[in-house]
Amino acid sequence: MGRDPDLGRRDFLNTATTLVAGAGLAAAAWPFISSMNPSSNVLARASTEVDLSNITPAEVRTVAWQGKPVFVFHRTLEQIAAMAQSLGSDKDPEPDAERVQRPEWLVVIGLCTHLGCVPNRKPHGWDCPCHGSVYDNSGRILKGPAPRNLDLPPYEFLAADRLLIKKA
Amino acid sequence: MDRRIVQWIDRRFPLTAFIKKELTGYPTPRNLTSWWNFGFLAGFMLVLQIVSGIFLAMHYKADAGLAFDSVEHIMREVNYGWLIRYLHSTGASAFFAIVYIHMARSLYYASYHEPRELMWWSGQLLLLLLMATAFMGYLLPWGQMSYWGAQVITNLFRATPFIGDEVVLWLRGDFAIGDATLTRFFVFHFLFPFLIFGVVFLHLVALHYVKSSNPTGLELSPKDQIPFHPYYTIKDLYGLGWFLIVFCYFVFFQPELFIEPENNVPANPLQTPPHIVPEWYFLPFTPSCALFPTCWAEWRP
Incomplete structure (x- = not known):
């Protein structure tokens, strides 16, 4: 039979x-x-504006940005100087200058890069209550299971005392 | 699919046999007209209403204080929320139109005759479930028409002999249509389509046992039967194409035709709108509302 x-x-x-x-x-x-x-x-609601005028030196203000905590840290000159001298740890070395736009303001996402808990404020930086990760005053990982430094949100300074944490 | 996988399944589950018996080999009268499309279309509408309804339920709030605004939220802020809601609201009308045509075909061609009486009666049950589902869904936007429609229909149950008042109170869970009524209507509106799905399955079990009726009204000999697939799968899908053209015209160009303007006003228990009209698909039953309570009035002690 032939092909149809x-x-x-x-x-x-x-x-x-x-x-x-x-x-x-x-x-x-x-x-x-x-x-x-x-x-x-x-x-x-994806961006958050922060009034910086009432955040005193050495104070950390936790603000909500896209449902997540962001630490806005008004650093003192001593803290800035201390952070400028190290790269954090070998795990994720990074100069402090690359983690801030203005040295007196550290703006980091307040979620541990290990499994997402909110680290607690300590004089040396932050300690994560879940699995003991330790961060310095630049949000860099020093020790513990967290794989990298605290993440930086996209932000810009609208004025000397107004910070906008933006959409990515 | 790999033949070995099919063989593995077939040893444990009658997959190939089922497809052959109910689809590729299922004998169907060769003289079916487009009027026999509407059962398939009703099944399509059931699926579309369930799918669009599930996606609406992801954004809807069944709370008297939030319901109206959550529908506006769906319309204005949810991506394509307007489309999903219009598919659902227009879909209700389309579903009834299809079911009424399906029933009219059955009446005109006497499809309900022996041995297909249970097709008719399971269909009647499906219609009742569909009406209940549509009625309860209509309360959910919590507009003026929603509210007063529910008020009138639940009041019909006052005609229950002896315990009418108690039945109405029980149905509403409140002294008037209220938050409790809204929440339970939402629950039942979500549940009933799955009951409908179950009864549709029974409807189809009966159908595949007695086989389709046909325009002649006679039982056809085997040589006048053709397999359902591909002949009627393609005919049903072709009909679906025409149906979707009409349906999409209403969804995209006339969606508000099936939404009373008054229902864009939030429910107000203290003020009935000047004109209360039911949805068009309930119009045939509306006059009976005027009769209902009085027929039973003398039963009340």
């Missing part, structure tokens, strides 16, 4: 129909998938 001359045409129509239907199904699925992403009112 219509067969190639049928295969083409079958494939084309399936492809168009598949594309339509994918397009129809998109609004449903997208609806689970943050809605516009959530996105509108």
Whole structure:
């Protein structure tokens, strides 16, 4: 029995129909998938403005940014000088100058880079209560299980005493 | 799929046999017209309503203080929330339109005749469940029409002999339609579609036992039967294409046609809107509301 001359045409129509239907199904699925992403009112809360004028030297103010704690640390000259002399630990060495825009203001995300607990303030920096990670006054990891220094949020100074922690 | 995987499954679960019996080999009258499309379309609408409803439920708040605003939140702030809500609200109308056409076909072509009586009766049960689901869903936006529609319909139960007042109080869980009513309606509105799904399964078990009716009203001989797949899968999908064109016209261009303007006013228990109208799909039953309480009035002690 010879090959049906219509067969190639049928295969083409079958494939084309399936492809168009598949594309339509994918397009129809998109609004449903997208609806689970943050809605516009959530996105509108994605940046936080901080008034720095009432944060005294050596004080750490914890502010909420995108639902996460951010430490805004008004460092003293001694603290700045101490931090400038080290690179933290061998685990994630980083000069202090690269972690701040203005040396007197350290702005770091207050979540331990190990498993996301909020470290507690100590004179030497921060200690994580969950698994004992220790951070210095530049938010750099000194010891413990955390793999890297405290993360930096995207931010800019709008004025001398106004800080904007922005969308990434 | 790899033949060995299929064989492995077939030794443990009748996969190939099931597909052959119910789909590729399922005998279907060769003379079915497009009127026989509507059962499939009703099944499609059930799935669409369940899917869109689940995604709406991710953003909706079943609380008298939050419900109205959460619907506005869906409309304005949730990505494509307007689309999902309009699919759901327009979908309710489309579902009823399809079910009514499906029933009209059954009546016109006497599809309910022996041996298909249980197709009709399970269908009647499905219609009742659908009406209950639609009615309870209509309360959820917590607008004026939602509120007063629920007020009127729950009041019908006052006609229950002897214990009417107690039944109404029990249904509402409050002295008037209130937060308790809203929350339970939300729970039932979520639950009932899955009951419908179960009854649809029974409806289909019965169908595949007695097989489809056909426009002649006669039982066809085997040579007049063709396999469901590919002939009726493609015919059903073709009909779905036409249906979606009409449906999408309403979803994208006339979505407010099925939403009473008054329902964009938050529910107010102290003020009934000047004109209370039910959804179009309940219009055939509306006159009976005027009769109902009086028929039973004499039963009250």
